[in-house]
Amino acid sequence: MSQExxxxxxxxxxxxxxxxxxxxxxxxxxxxxxxxxALEFGLFYLEWLSYGIIPVMGFLSAAKFLLVAMFYxxxxxxxxxISIFGRDVPIFSLMFVxxxxxxxxxxxxxxxxxxFFTGGA
Amino acid sequence: MTxxxxxxxxxxxxTGIWNWITTIDHKKIGVLYxxxxxxxxxxxxxxxxxxxxxxxxxxxxxxxxxxxxxxFTMHGTTMIFLAIMPLSAAFFNFVIPLQIGARDxxxxxxxxxxxxxxLAGAIILKISWFTxxxxxxxxxxxxxLTSVQQNxxxxxxxxxxxxxxxxxxxxAASFNxxxxxxxxxxxxxxFMRLPLFTWMTFIxxxxxxxxxxxxxxxxxxxxxxxxxxxxxxxVARGGDPVLWxxxxxxxxxxxxxILILPAMGIVSEILPTFSKKPLFGYxxxxLAGAIIAFMGWMVWSHHxxxxxLGPIPVTVFTITTMAIAVPTGIKVFNWMGTMxxxxxxxxxxxxxxxxxxxxxxxxxxxxxxxxxxxxDAQQQDTYFIVAHIHYVLFGGAIFAIFAGIYYWFPKITGRxxxxxxxxxxxxxxxxGFNLAFFPQHFLGLDGMxxxxxxxxxxxxxxxxxxxxxxGVIILAIGILIFMHNIVKSWRKGELAGGDPWDGRTLxxxxxxxxxxxxxxxxxxxYDRDDWWARKRREVRRGVPVAGxxxxxxxxxxHLPQPSYWPLVVAIGLFIGGIGLVYPVGMxxxxxxxxxxxxxxxxxxxxxxxxxxxEGEQAAH
Amino acid sequence: MAQATAHHGEHEPTTTGLNHRKMxxxxxxxxxxxxxxxxxxxxxVYKNRSITGPLPEDVFSIPVTTxxxxxxxxxxxxxxxxxxxxxxxxxxxxxxxxxxxxxxxATFVGFQVYEFTxxxxxxxxxxxxxxGVKELTPLKxxxxxxxxxxxxxxxxxxxxxxxxPRTNLFGSTFYTLTGxxxxxxxxxxxxxxxxxxxxxxxxxxxxxxxxxxxxxxLYWHFVDIVWIVIFTVVYLFGVFPGF
Ligand code: HEM
Ligand SMILES: [Cu+2]
Numbered sequence: 001m002s003q004e005x006x007x008x009x010x011x012x013x014x015x016x017x018x019x020x021x022x023x024x025x026x027x028x029x030x031x032x033x034x035x036x037x038a039l040e041f042g043l044f045y046l047e048w049l050s051y052g053i054i055p056v057m058g059f060l061s062a063a064k065f066l067l068v069a070m071f072y073x074x075x076x077x078x079x080x081x082i083s084i085f086g087r088d089v090p091i092f093s094l095m096f097v098x099x100x101x102x103x104x105x106x107x108x109x110x111x112x113x114x115x116f117f118t119g120g121a
Numbered sequence: 122m123t124x125x126x127x128x129x130x131x132x133x134x135x136t137g138i139w140n141w142i143t144t145i146d147h148k149k150i151g152v153l154y155x156x157x158x159x160x161x162x163x164x165x166x167x168x169x170x171x172x173x174x175x176x177x178x179x180x181x182x183x184x185x186x187x188x189x190x191x192x193f194t195m196h197g198t199t200m201i202f203l204a205i206m207p208l209s210a211a212f213f214n215f216v217i218p219l220q221i222g223a224r225d226x227x228x229x230x231x232x233x234x235x236x237x238x239x240l241a242g243a244i245i246l247k248i249s250w251f252t253x254x255x256x257x258x259x260x261x262x263x264x265x266l267t268s269v270q271q272n273x274x275x276x277x278x279x280x281x282x283x284x285x286x287x288x289x290x291x292x293a294a295s296f297n298x299x300x301x302x303x304x305x306x307x308x309x310x311x312f313m314r315l316p317l318f319t320w321m322t323f324i325x326x327x328x329x330x331x332x333x334x335x336x337x338x339x340x341x342x343x344x345x346x347x348x349x350x351x352x353x354x355x356v357a358r359g360g361d362p363v364l365w366x367x368x369x370x371x372x373x374x375x376x377x378x379i380l381i382l383p384a385m386g387i388v389s390e391i392l393p394t395f396s397k398k399p400l401f402g403y404x405x406x407x408l409a410g411a412i413i414a415f416m417g418w419m420v421w422s423h424h425x426x427x428x429x430l431g432p433i434p435v436t437v438f439t440i441t442t443m444a445i446a447v448p449t450g451i452k453v454f455n456w457m458g459t460m461x462x463x464x465x466x467x468x469x470x471x472x473x474x475x476x477x478x479x480x481x482x483x484x485x486x487x488x489x490x491x492x493x494x495x496x497d498a499q500q501q502d503t504y505f506i507v508a509h510i511h512y513v514l515f516g517g518a519i520f521a522i523f524a525g526i527y528y529w530f531p532k533i534t535g536r537x538x539x540x541x542x543x544x545x546x547x548x549x550x551x552x553g554f555n556l557a558f559f560p561q562h563f564l565g566l567d568g569m570x571x572x573x574x575x576x577x578x579x580x581x582x583x584x585x586x587x588x589x590x591x592g593v594i595i596l597a598i599g600i601l602i603f604m605h606n607i608v609k610s611w612r613k614g615e616l617a618g619g620d621p622w623d624g625r626t627l628x629x630x631x632x633x634x635x636x637x638x639x640x641x642x643x644x645x646x647y648d649r650d651d652w653w654a655r656k657r658r659e660v661r662r663g664v665p666v667a668g669x670x671x672x673x674x675x676x677x678x679h680l681p682q683p684s685y686w687p688l689v690v691a692i693g694l695f696i697g698g699i700g701l702v703y704p705v706g707m708x709x710x711x712x713x714x715x716x717x718x719x720x721x722x723x724x725x726x727x728x729x730x731x732x733x734x735e736g737e738q739a740a741h
Numbered sequence: 742m743a744q745a746t747a748h749h750g751e752h753e754p755t756t757t758g759l760n761h762r763k764m765x766x767x768x769x770x771x772x773x774x775x776x777x778x779x780x781x782x783x784x785x786v787y788k789n790r791s792i793t794g795p796l797p798e799d800v801f802s803i804p805v806t807t808x809x810x811x812x813x814x815x816x817x818x819x820x821x822x823x824x825x826x827x828x829x830x831x832x833x834x835x836x837x838x839x840x841x842x843x844x845x846x847a848t849f850v851g852f853q854v855y856e857f858t859x860x861x862x863x864x865x866x867x868x869x870x871x872x873g874v875k876e877l878t879p880l881k882x883x884x885x886x887x888x889x890x891x892x893x894x895x896x897x898x899x900x901x902x903x904x905x906p907r908t909n910l911f912g913s914t915f916y917t918l919t920g921x922x923x924x925x926x927x928x929x930x931x932x933x934x935x936x937x938x939x940x941x942x943x944x945x946x947x948x949x950x951x952x953x954x955x956x957x958x959l960y961w962h963f964v965d966i967v968w969i970v971i972f973t974v975v976y977l978f979g980v981f982p983g984f
Contacts, residue, residue, distance in 0.1 A: 023825045030818035034811060041807045044977055054978060061973035064814075065966050072821045072962045074955070080759050082303060082312055091303060091759065092767045099771030102331050102418055103778025106371055107785065113367065113422070113434055114786040227761045292772065300764045304755040330768055334776035342783065342917065351906050351913040353783070359792045359910050368779065723935075 021071060029071045036064050069096070131729055132683045143683035145229035146637060150236050151215030152533065155526075157236075158207035161243055165199035166600065168192045170593060173557075177590035179578035189574035190257035191276065195250070197260030198280065201380065202287050203243045205514065208522045209383035210239070210291075213298055213322050215533060219628035219635060220316045222307025222644045227300040229681045230725065235294035237691030242286035245698055249279035256280035259572065261369050261424075262343070264354035264362035269347045278347065278702040281340045286698050288333045295326040295333075302326075307627070309646035313407075316626040316650075317400060320407050321386030324414045325379050331418075332375035339368035348704040363428060370421035378417045380514060381481075382410060384521030385452060388474045391528050392456055394622050395471035396463025399650060402455045409448035409455075416445045426494040427501045435494045442492035446485060453482055468622075469543030473524030476551055480516025484509055487562065502572075505565025511558040523550070523603065530610070531617030535634040538614060542606040550599035556592025560585035625653040638680055686725035693718025766956045770963050777967050780921060781974060784914040791909035794880030797979030800860045800904055809852035810972045813926075816845030817965040820933075824958050830948050832940060839937050842961070846930045853923045857916070866899040915975065922971060925964045932957050 040060050043053060070076040075096070081088035111117065132143045144150065172192050175183045184192065214232065218225055226232050249255040256276040258266040267277050302323045306315070315323070342353040343365070352358040354365050393400045400406065422430060422438040430438075456478050465471065487509040491497040500506060530538050565571075569582050576582055620629040627644060628635070630652045648654035697714025700707040755761060823838030867881050869888035877885060880902070887898045902908075906916040936957055940946040 023822055026818060026821045026825060030815065033814045033818075037807065037811055037814060040973070040977060041803065044803055051981060054981070057973050057977050061969050064969045068817060068962050068966045068969070072817055072965075073959055080757050082757060091757065091764065095764075095767040095771045096774070097771075098327070099331060099774035099778075103774045105418065106335070106775075107778050107782040110364075110367060110371075110782045111785050113430065114361075114364075116785060116788075228765070296765045296768045296772075299768050300761050304757055304759065304761055304764060306756045308756075310756075330772045331775050334772055335779045338776060338779035338783070342913075345906070345913065345917060349906060351917075352910050353787075353913055359787070359790045361787075361790070364783065364786060368783075371779075 025071065029067050033064055033067060036060050132685065140683075142688060143233075143685055145225075145233045145681055145683055145687070147214050147218050147226050147229065147232060148533075148635060148637075148639075150232055151211050151213075153236055154207050154214055154239070155211035157240060157243070158204055158211060161199060161247075162204035162208070163600075164247065165196050165204055166597065168196040168199065170597060172196065173590040173593045175574065176576075176586050178587060179576055179580070179583055181575055184574070186574040187254075187257070190572075191250075191255040193572055194256050194259050194262075194280075195246070198246065198256070198284075200514070201260060201376070202284065203246065205380045205518050205522070206287075206291065207239055209325070209380070209518075210235070210294055212318070212383060212387065212522075212525055212529070213294070213326075216529060216628060217298060217301060217319055217322055218305070219532075219631070219639060220319050220626050221302060221305060221310055222627050222640060222646065223301065223305040224639050224643075225681065226297050227305055228297045230684050230687050231293055231297050233684065234687035234690055235290045235297065237688045238286060238290035238293065238694055241691045241695035241698070242283045242290060245279055245286060245695065246283035249276055249283075252279065261373060262365075263369075264343070264365040265356065267343055267347070267365075268354065275702055278344070281344050281347075282698040282701050285337060285340055286694055288337050289694065291329050292333050295329040298322060298326045299330065307644050307646050310651075313404070314646060314649045314651070317389035317403070317406060318383070318386035318626075321382045321389070321410055324410050325382045328375045328379050328382070328414055328417065332372045332379065335368055336372035336376075339365060339372070342368075344701070348701075363425075366425050366428065367421070370424045371418075373424065374421040375414075375417045377513070378413055380518050382413070384477065384518040385410070387521045387525040387528070388456065388477050390626065391470045391474040391524055392459045392478075393463075393650075394528075394625055395466045395468060395474070396460050397466070397623075398459060398463040399625075399653075400455070401458030401461070402451075403649065406452055406455050409451040412448040413445065416441065416448070420445055423492060423494075423497070426497045439492060439494045443489060446489045446492065449485055453478060453485070468527075469538070469540060469547055470524045470528035472544065472547045473520050473527065476547065477517060477520040477524060480512055480520060480554070484512030484514075484517055487512065500565060502570055503565035504561040504569045504571055507571050508558050508561035508565060511554075511561070515554060515558070520550075523547075526607070528622070529628075530607070531621045532628055532633045532635070534611050534614070535617055535632075536610055536614030537617045537621065538606050538610040542602060542609075546599055546602040546606060549602060550596060553592050553595030553597070553599050557589050557596055558592070560588045560592075564589075620652075623653075623656075625650040627652055630655070684725070684728060686721045686728060689721035690718050690725065693721055763955060763959070766959050770959065773963065773967075777918075777922070777970075780914075780918040781970070784918050784975065787910040787914050791911045793909050794878070794883075795860075795863050795865065795902055795904045795908070796878060796880065796911055797915075797975075798878045799865060799880050800863050801976055801979055802856075802859075803976060803980075805852065805856065806972065806976050809849050809856075810968065812845050812852065813849045813965055813968050816842050816849065817962050819845060820958050820961045824955065827946070827948050832946075835946075836937060836940055839933060839940070843930050843933050843937065846926055846933070846961075850923055850926055850930070853919065860904040862901060863904050864899055864901045866897055869893055869896050869898065918975065919971065922964070922967055925967070929957070929961050929964055932960070 040057055043049060043056060043060075046053070049056070075093050078090045078092045081090045083089075132139065141149065141153065144153075169192075171184060172189065175181055175189060214226075217223075246255075252275060254274045254276045256262070256279060258272060258277060262277070262280065265271055302315070302319060312320075342351070345351040346353050346355060346360075352360045354360045354362050356362065389400055389406060419441045420438060422434055423442040426435055426438070460475070487505065491500045491506070491509065527538060527543055530536075564582055564585050567582060567585075569576065569580070569586075576586075617633050619632045621633075622629065627640075627646075630644065631640060644651070693714045693716070695714070696717060697711045700709070700711030700714060703710075757764075819838045820842045823835050823842060826832075826834035826838055865881060865884060867877065867885045867888065869885070871877070872885045872888055884898055884900055887893065892898050904912045904915075906912050936946055
């Protein structure tokens with residue numbers, strides 16, 4: 001590999017790095033997270049929402065989860081994939097989401113098996 | 122890299138025993154795994170033999186009921202966690218880097234750590250025989266048999282701690298191999314060019330990574346119940362023993378695929394090689410493996426059909442269980458398609474591989490029989506299940522492992538095993554195995570429950586039990602012949618050369634045994650079965666095939682240096698684990714273990730590279 | 742080759758170009774999802790199955806936990822800012838944010854210790870005037886039966902019914918789940934502190950070495966998102982008896 005070639009490549013790599021968000025973005029995400037938490041807190045005391053709170057809270061918490069995973073954990077910028085059956089799958093997201101999906105599946109299946117949703121027990 | 126001044130230097134070129142203790146060479150670790158696991162396999166075999174002798178005839182009193190309970194529990198735990206899994210790991214270690222064209226695994230020291238931790242876990246389990254009784258609640262340790270009230274001794278605690286330590290070993294190894302397979306493939310080795318054994322290893326390791334945390338949590342809960350009086354499985358306080366069953370089988374069913382997928386990978390390497398044909402339907406086998414791994418998460422309650430889950434769960438799990446037999450069947454057809462029309466060469470590995478296909482199919486068929494909940498009601502907890510698990514695990518996994526040992530023996534040792542002894546070994550094992558386990562189908566359908574320590578003569582089970590015990594003795598003779606063959610050939614077998622089988626994958630392109638650095642030059646891959654294709658290409662062009670020559674051009678290959686620390690961390694885990702078995706006072710001992718482990722982890726991270734070349738670079 | 746090594750630090754050539762250790766970290770996080778998933782599953786399966794109190798609706802104090810949640814979220818922010826500072830190679834800023842991450846993390850653990858001790862010494866009170874007016878938790882109804890006896894003082898009955906891991910299923914599952922989360926946070930603090938002290942040693946923490954690794958931050962954020970789930974599922978949903 002020639003010297004210039006290598007320099008050029010390093011440059012490209014540096015760009016990948018600067019492709020990461022700036023501190024300002026991190027800041028905005030933090031503010032959004034705080035607002036969402038405050039919202040959860042506020043909604044919690046709205047008694048008329050009753051059980052309606054559950055989907056709303058679920059949604060808010062999923063939003064927070066995604067924000068942290070996407071921005072702070074940089075999954076949004078996860079663009080190196082492996083090709084399996086002709087599809088490029090981003091590796092890091094794949095590893096994480098695999099765990100997440102199987103875990104969620106197991107949790108819901110067990111809840112169903114223990115009659116959680118049908119009000120048994 | 123700037124190295125920190127560190128008091129203990131890294132071992133440079135240790136010799137003798139230190140060479141093995143500090144090694145981080147994947148090939149040596151593979152051998153360590155293999156030899157250790159084989160010895161443990163023998164201990165599990167002895168436990169089985171004792172049980173079979175006890176059951177040879179009715180109303181015998183050779184071992185007591187209490188010892189019998191310990192025997193079957195230790196036998197199951199040993200075979201699954203201390204024999205089949207680490208034997209598979211031995212192949213992962215030895216073969217994977219060679220198949221993907223790498224010089225080592227991604228984390229060589231972590232790899233050594235996995236081995237030593239596995240050894241620590243194995244010792245913890247086995248010493249429980251001598252510390253007042255081994256575990257006795259079955260390999261799946263159903264609550265409430267494992268509660269302190271029912272089971273006040275330390276056997277269960279040893280079992281818990283040992284499984285936790287083994288879990289750490291398996292997880293560390295799996296992370297390592299996942300990264301290795303994704304990240305250390307030779308140029309051109311795309312995923313769809315991976316050898317099948319590598320593919321199945323990849324899928325197995327995904328399963329380990331996802332399944333082991335489940336058992337870890339279940340065991341933690343059990344431990345908390347036993348040691349701190351918590352309520353997880355305590356019925357008196359609202360706990361539900363059925364939760365244990367669920368958690369165990371959520372792990373347990375993926376676990377059976379963890380045991381069989383590497384075996385399927387081994388067989389998928391051997392059948393094409395000895396049929397002189399490419400594997401029939403490579404994408405189908407890969408896809409079937411992936412589907413099995415995914416669907417493996419949706420069938421666990423087929424182990425619990427008789428618990429009383431209610432009609433809907435039972436129906437759902439019946440259907441998913443039947444469905445999972447489809448990808449399994451696909452593989453069987455692919456293997457047959459591979460042999461079909463091939464010019465088959467019945468060397469010992471091939472015999473074992475064909476034996477695998479046949480025996481595994483029988484086990485699969487009995488599996489489909491009890492996938493129907495209604496028929497499982499008859500079979501659950503009888504010898505029919507014992508027959509099933511032995512057809513898939515012995516006729517399946519162990520046959521494939523023997524096939525793999527024979528197949529890679531020349532690569533590992535550089536020497537050839539004795540073909541005659543190998544064939545004798547195969548046929549004796551085959552006959553012994555079927556005599557031992559086929560009659561258990563009849564016993565099961567005749568209503569003989571598993572895990573009973575004796576039975577009355579009037580039950581009508583005498584004949585088949587006698588036959589079964591006779592079969593086990595023949596089987597044991599087969600294994601002795603195997604050991605004789607291996608030991609003898611290792612010492613003075615004929616030299617094998619780099620490519621004795623006219624192999625297909627990259628490990629056959631280098632000398633046997635492989636040099637420390639594996640590949641003098643990292644190969645570039647252009648084909649699936651690249652080495653096979655390369656040989657054909659070069660022969661066509663009239664170029665002599667280069668492989669197998671020990672060209673010594675390795676002056677700028679930097680291999681990682683040996684290290685003490687993986688072993689020390691494992692020792693820390695061992696001491697810490699033993700402390701956990703005896704709560705209260707012994708936590709002090711656990712703290713010692715934690716301390717040793719922590720120091721070793723830091724020492725590990727700061728360990729100097731100990732390579733003059735690297736040192737020079739640090740000066741930049 | 743030597744050149745490349747000198748420039749990239751630990752960046753060894755890999756098939757995908759991704760760093761080995763970072764990939765290992767992601768695999769570990771996927772695995773840890775299963776770990777916490779199983780703990781959460783146990784918690785949910787056993788919800789409403791405790792035979793005795795105290796129950797979530799008795800002990801939880803949402804305002805306190807909201808504050809500790811906020812603290813942990815902010816620690817994630819300071820973690821990512823430390824990372825960004827390292828990108829710009831400004832070690833001072835890096836250390837400041839790293840230290841504040843540790844402090845915020847420790848504060849979170851402090852909240853947890855506080856919470857555990859108050860739960861363990863939970864003292865519940867019933868204002869006898871409320872009986873029949875307000876909705877009372879089962880535990881309180883039980884206690885309210887003492888209203889009008891000699892146990893009533895100034896219109897109040899009270900009793901200490903600590904929640905320990907042994908008290909009931911809720912105690913076992915709750916302490917195990919949140920305890921393991923707290924242990925994860927504590928381990929993260931140890932790790933970050935190690936990085937903090939190492940950063941004073943020249944060349945130990947550098948952008949070349951640590952940027953494409955990014956391990957400790959990943960771990961930290963992961964622990965944070967696990968808490969996001971726990972906060973919602975255990976605390977916010979906790980007070981709904983049916984859920
Ligand atoms: C065609 C595929 C298969 C099907 C449909 C199947 C089905 C089943 C079912 C329904 C049971 C529960 C029986 C009972 O306890 O009443 C069972 C038990 C078992 N299976 Fe399979 N199986 C299959 C393949 C395998 C494979 C490949 C393995 C391992 C390599 C395996 C290992 C086991 C073990 C170890 C048990 C017994 C666990 C115990 O109770 O100790 N099975 N199988
Ligand atoms: Cu199963």
